Amino acid sequence: MSQDPFQSLSQIREILSQLPNPDQEAVVGALNRNGQLTKPPGALGRLEDLAIWYAGWRGDHRPVIRAPQVLVFAGNHGVAARGVSAFPPEVTVQMVANFQAGGAAVNQLAKCFGATFMVVPLDLDRPTQDFTQGPAMSEAEICAAFSAGWQGVDPDADLLITGEMGIGNTTSAAAIALALFGGTARDWTGRGTGVEGAALEAKAQVVADGLAANADLLADPLQVLQALGGREIAAMAGAILRARSLCIPVILDGFICCAAAAVLEKARPGALDHCVAGHRSAEQAHQRLLDALHKPALLSLGMRLGEGSGAALAIGVLQGAVACHSGMATFAEAGVAGG
Numbered sequence: 001m002s003q004d005p006f007q008s009l010s011q012i013r014e015i016l017s018q019l020p021n022p023d024q025e026a027v028v029g030a031l032n033r034n035g036q037l038t039k040p041p042g043a044l045g046r047l048e049d050l051a052i053w054y055a056g057w058r059g060d061h062r063p064v065i066r067a068p069q070v071l072v073f074a075g076n077h078g079v080a081a082r083g084v085s086a087f088p089p090e091v092t093v094q095m096v097a098n099f100q101a102g103g104a105a106v107n108q109l110a111k112c113f114g115a116t117f118m119v120v121p122l123d124l125d126r127p128t129q130d131f132t133q134g135p136a137m138s139e140a141e142i143c144a145a146f147s148a149g150w151q152g153v154d155p156d157a158d159l160l161i162t163g164e165m166g167i168g169n170t171t172s173a174a175a176i177a178l179a180l181f182g183g184t185a186r187d188w189t190g191r192g193t194g195v196e197g198a199a200l201e202a203k204a205q206v207v208a209d210g211l212a213a214n215a216d217l218l219a220d221p222l223q224v225l226q227a228l229g230g231r232e233i234a235a236m237a238g239a240i241l242r243a244r245s246l247c248i249p250v251i252l253d254g255f256i257c258c259a260a261a262a263v264l265e266k267a268r269p270g271a272l273d274h275c276v277a278g279h280r281s282a283e284q285a286h287q288r289l290l291d292a293l294h295k296p297a298l299l300s301l302g303m304r305l306g307e308g309s310g311a312a313l314a315i316g317v318l319q320g321a322v323a324c325h326s327g328m329a330t331f332a333e334a335g336v337a338g339g
């Protein structure tokens with residue numbers, strides 16, 4: 001009876017096996033145009049690469065960003081009962097009310113850059129299972145959350161920022177990253193909202209316990225997400241995949257968003273070619289995760305808020321890149337010598 005697009009992980013795998021690629025004609029056209037603009041070659045640095053990347057995904061050698069969408073998912077985590085966060089779980093639902101009232105940081109940033117904003121709370125009164133006791137979600141639960149992410153994307157958007165809110169979710173993201181990339185639990189465990197000292201060591205142990213309790217599910221990236229993820233993390237993965245299917249470029253946010261994205265990249269290398277990393281979070285392991293994904297961050301401002309805030313701020317960088325690319329005069333047009 002469900003209207004959800006996904007009822008099983010195999011349906012997600014099918015989508016992953018047939019991803020669209022950027023429009024090569026638009027890439028060539030954008031490269032060509034970039035070479036004629038009134039600046040020394042390469043003088044706009046990464047802005048030039050960004051504009052050409054954006055042009056390819058939009059299939060337009062001279063694109064305009066008109067409709068950015070900021071889409072935040074909220075979920076509650078059974079593992080939060082293990083004392084892994086500096087804040088209590090009820091903050092998740094309270095912050096959802098704050099997002100809806102327009103009072104959070106991400107609301108201000110979305111407004112600054114002309115983006116629409118939506119928050120999607122996911123079964124907040126039903127936390128996921130504590131993953132130190134077995135899988136966080138059933139297959140039906142992960143598919144419902146993934147479907148919510150898929151359905152949250154506005155097909156008319158021309159840029160997607162996906163973010164999250166979920167007390168305890170840096171523990172979940174650390175466990176996912178450990179399962180996908182290896183290393184030690186301590187490598188991937190950071191302070192989150194402000195966990196320090198002995199509590200931080202205990203948090204790393206919870207991450208290690210989560211992997212031990214789900215050892216039989218860790219060979220497959222989507223099952224890693226089911227075993228160690230949360231609903232908001234699965235929803236971000238669903239939104240990022242939908243954006244790919246619609247050729248909508250994505251700006252990734254911090255540690256938790258990148259852990260969600262990493263599941264897709266591990267399941268299908270190249271699945272994140274339509275994504276750039278908006279910022280480097282102050283969360284200890286975010287740079288490690290960005291390195292594993294081969295995604296250099298656009299901004300590094302010591303932010304560690306989540307909720308899509310770092311990526312929302314990076315909309316401005318991409319808007320600047322695309323505005324220069326599409327609005328600048330060529331040497332011929334401006335009558336400037338040397339082009």
Ligand SMILES: O=C(O)c1ccc[n+]([C@@H]2O[C@H](COP(=O)([O-])O)[C@@H](O)[C@H]2O)c1
Pocket residue numbers: 084085086087164165166167168169170171191192193194195253254255256257281282283286304305306307
């Ligand atoms: O985006 C990040 O890198 C980031 C780093 C630290 C904390 N957060 C946010 O803080 C919450 C998770 O922290 P914690 O300590 O409860 O695991 C969650 O709501 C995230 O949005 C987000």
Ligand SMILES: Cc1cc2nc[nH]c2cc1C
Pocket residue numbers: 087091095164165166193305306307
């Ligand atoms: C207040 C607060 C706001 C947040 N926004 C994203 N994660 C958050 C965590 C806390 C604790």
